[in-house]
Amino acid sequence: MNVSQLLQFVDRLVVERTGKHLDDVQRAVVEGTWERQTYDDIAQKCHVSKNHVGDVGAELWQLLSEILDEDIKKSNFRSNLERVYIESSDNSNNIYHINGSNNHFYPTQISNQISPRNKLNESDINTQFTSHFDLTVAPQIINFYARESEIKTLSNSILNQNTRLISVLGLSGIGKTTLVKRFVDLNLKQFEVIIWRSLKFSKPLELFVNDLLNACKQEAKETIDDNLKQFLDVLTYKKCLIILDDVHNIFANAQFAGQYKSEYQDYKKFFTMITETEHQSNVILVSQEQCAEMECLDEELYPIKCLELSDLDDVAILKGTGLKDEDSWLKLINLYEGNPVYLKSIAILIKKIFDGEVAEFLAENSLIITKNMQDNFNQLFNKLSPIEQQLVLELSKFNQPVSREYLRQSLDLSSMDLINGLQSLQQRYLVTKIKEDKILFKLSSVFQEYVKNCCQD
Numbered sequence: 439m440n441v442s443q444l445l446q447f448v449d450r451l452v453v454e455r456t457g458k459h460l461d462d463v464q465r466a467v468v469e470g471t472w473e474r475q476t477y478d479d480i481a482q483k484c485h486v487s488k489n490h491v492g493d494v495g496a497e498l499w500q501l502l503s504e505i506l507d508e509d510i511k512k513s514n515f516r517s518n519l520e521r522v523y524i525e526s527s528d529n530s531n532n533i534y535h536i537n538g539s540n541n542h543f544y545p546t547q548i549s550n551q552i553s554p555r556n557k558l559n560e561s562d563i564n565t566q567f568t569s570h571f572d573l574t575v576a577p578q579i580i581n582f583y584a585r586e587s588e589i590k591t592l593s594n595s596i597l598n599q600n601t602r603l604i605s606v607l608g609l610s611g612i613g614k615t616t617l618v619k620r621f622v623d624l625n626l627k628q629f630e631v632i633i634w635r636s637l638k639f640s641k642p643l644e645l646f647v648n649d650l651l652n653a654c655k656q657e658a659k660e661t662i663d664d665n666l667k668q669f670l671d672v673l674t675y676k677k678c679l680i681i682l683d684d685v686h687n688i689f690a691n692a693q694f695a696g697q698y699k700s701e702y703q704d705y706k707k708f709f710t711m712i713t714e715t716e717h718q719s720n721v722i723l724v725s726q727e728q729c730a731e732m733e734c735l736d737e738e739l740y741p742i743k744c745l746e747l748s749d750l751d752d753v754a755i756l757k758g759t760g761l762k763d764e765d766s767w768l769k770l771i772n773l774y775e776g777n778p779v780y781l782k783s784i785a786i787l788i789k790k791i792f793d794g795e796v797a798e799f800l801a802e803n804s805l806i807i808t809k810n811m812q813d814n815f816n817q818l819f820n821k822l823s824p825i826e827q828q829l830v831l832e833l834s835k836f837n838q839p840v841s842r843e844y845l846r847q848s849l850d851l852s853s854m855d856l857i858n859g860l861q862s863l864q865q866r867y868l869v870t871k872i873k874e875d876k877i878l879f880k881l882s883s884v885f886q887e888y889v890k891n892c893c894q895d
Contacts, residue, residue: 444472447523451505452498455626457573461580467495471515490758493581501623571626572653576634576681579619583778584752591745592621596679596720597628601743603713605723605732608747609867609882610814611779614724615683617747622681631678631719638684643704650680666708670715678719685725691821694858695865696729706731713742728865746867749776759785763796770796773805775884783808805887815888818866825851825859827893830868830881834889839878 448468449460460468463484470480477495481488495512502510508518595601606614622632633653641649647665648658654672659665672678688702689695698706709731712721723732732744753767755778761767774780784799787808792799807815819827832848833840846856860879863869868885872878881889 441469441472443523444519445469448502448519451502455501455505455571456578456623457571457576458578461578463491463494463580464498467491467498471495471512472519474516487758487760490581493757497579497582504624504626570630570653570655571632573622573632573634575636576619576622577615579616579623581754581758582616582620583613583754584750585613585617585620585747588617588745588747589621589624592617593625595743595745596621596722597625599743600718601720602717603709603721603723603731604743604745605725605728606745606747607725607728607732607867609777610726610818611777612747612867613750613778614747616778618681618683618722618724622679628677629679630676631672632681633678634681634683636683637687640688640702642701643708647708654678662704666711670711670717673712673715673717673719676719680719680721681724682721683724685723686727689727689729693823694826694862695727696732696862698729726866750778751776755781756785760789760794761785761796762794766796766800769800773800775882777884779814780811780884783810805884807884807888807891811884812888812892815885815892818868818885819889819893822866823859823862825855826863826866829856829859829863830885830889831893833869833879833881834886834893839872839874839880841876841878845879 445460445465445468449465452464453459463486466480466484470477470483477491478488481491484491499510499512499515502508502515506518506522508522510518592604592606595604606618608614622634626632631654633650635646635649644662644665647662647669650669651658651665651672654669654676656668656672659668673680688699688705690697690699706729709721709723709729713731725732728744732742751768751771753764753771755771755776756764756767759782770784771781774784784806787806788794788796788799819830822830828849828851829845832845842856842860845851845860846853849856851859860869864871868882870880870882872880
């Protein structure tokens, strides 16, 4: 077995499990480990940090351990992979089959280990239906930071409590999609069907359900009602995990949070149907804003849960960025509310303008909004209703939280508009409620800086 054969073999393993090919750093880790190089050697070759290579290696060894049911480590990688490769070649006679819609070729013996078939007796589900993972549009996760408690919450809700509908919510860039993909990577063996779809480019519900049925190897019927029943049958008789990312794209602009666009009103009934119908499957909605179907007053009675992601405060976020002054990193993270996307954007700016000197950047004593952040906030501000825009413009004037009574006196808004506007801004994770002697409200500090500098006209 040479390096070329090894890379091809490991790539097949990873593609079959994740739907993604090895990236450049992963390939370098595989090749370097095979040639008994240190992580430092591999890091220099890839022009990344040693810690980054170590993180990539650790995730790769864990993934391969799950796929092969072996304890794969850097120290035993070569011997174990040689043995598994020889065994799979001898037992399968190098015969490969197509598994799943991605048409990835994989040795029959190993495929049977990771894709067990569960026979169904129900006549309305295809008896030839096999386990299937469609992760074509799912992102590849290279780094995962400080979300262990959220992973435990998500795992408990889905694997132990069998929550049928769970929403992962928070500001853009806070790590919602990364969290869900990490859960998927860790729990592939728990499901017979996993389908990841994005609503970034939304389609009517009828076409969306047809797409899901096609991914489940089911032939669509003539009416939407028949197709919905057929899809629910799949959820009932197979243990499925369906992930819908970017759900906020089916919500209307210039209205309060969670209001559906006219052409996507049927999704409201679809989400409600998922929670009200008995089945053994789980649906995860990933969104920047809540809708009524994502909320529940009594989680003990209804199989719905919201997981709201808060700011990160782990300096590991900045590992591998090339920034200096590590003792100043936590201050930078707090300044940008622990949002990984904000921090990535500002890290690029610090490297280009301040030569990576974080302390020198912080000495400017200014919260800088980069062009990428501004573009993101422009879209977000334009999505707000007129009432919400009035509220954020007023809130942006104050560096301290303000009361509802003060806002009522400052703005020409009825009590109904004021209260609904504040609730909607909370559902978008732009306003935080603070409990002191009285209830106060505070605008996100980074968004506030954008509003003060870009929206006053």
